[in-house]
Amino acid sequence: MSETPDFLGEKPKKPRQSRAFARGFSIFFLGFALVFGGVSLWFSYDQSTWSEADATVVSREKRRKGIDLRVEFETPTVGTTTFVVREWQTVRAVGDAVRIRYDVRSSGEVRNARLAEEPISEPEFLVGAAGFAIVGLGLVYWSWFRMPPDGKPRSPRR
Known part of the structure; x- marks a missing residue:
């Protein structure tokens, strides 16, 4: 008894993420970074008073x-x-x-x-917020400018 594959011909391709999903996720991620950075800066300002x-x-x-x-x-x-x-x-x-x-x-x-000798701002939080912002900006650039439209295959680089 031989096993037969569930498909005939070539393998089905994995579905790509839609452009709308990628854009939504990038905006969410960038928003999270801005909120995280804003909250840490607010607490730093509050402690300075x-x-x-x-x-x-x-x-x-x-x-x-x-x-x-x-x-x-x-x-x-x-x-x-x-x-x-x-x-x-x-x-x-x-x-x-x-x-x-x-x-x-x-x-x-x-x-x-x-x-009083302890620094007001937590450098770990500010570095973390900056890292999130950089990753978020990279996701925004990729999803809005580099990702091909839905259904269109990516053209090969020359």
């Missing part, structure tokens, strides 16, 4: 992602305020004086503060 204060380290807590410092400082409106900040590149002991940057809209024991 935070107030700075001198604080004292009250305790250190080891976490999975690093070491958290519980710091206290005096505010003109609330009095003594406690914030939790992530330790950044230097080892701090209990009782050390640190300079922190915090959001004045938040109060109490929250994680909405950073050490």
Whole structure:
């Protein structure tokens, strides 16, 4: 008993992606890159408007992602305020004086503060957003200018 193929003659070709799908995906990808970059830039701008204060380290807590410092400082409106900040590149002991940057809209024991020596913008996010934008622009160029129309075979290069 011999097996017979399901087709006669030449093999069927795989269907190509339609031009409309490629254009839609490229616009979606570029939009995602712009939103991702815009959100990271907004958070960078928002952190640049935070107030700075001198604080004292009250305790250190080891976490999975690093070491958290519980710091206290005096505010003109609330009095003594406690914030939790992530330790950044230097080892701090209990009782050390640190300079922190915090959001004045938040109060109490929250994680909405950073050490002042920590950079405001996260370079990983900005590099990631730039990478997404470059890939998105490449997809837009390919789908709008290099991709042949639907149903038309690509002409050979000479």
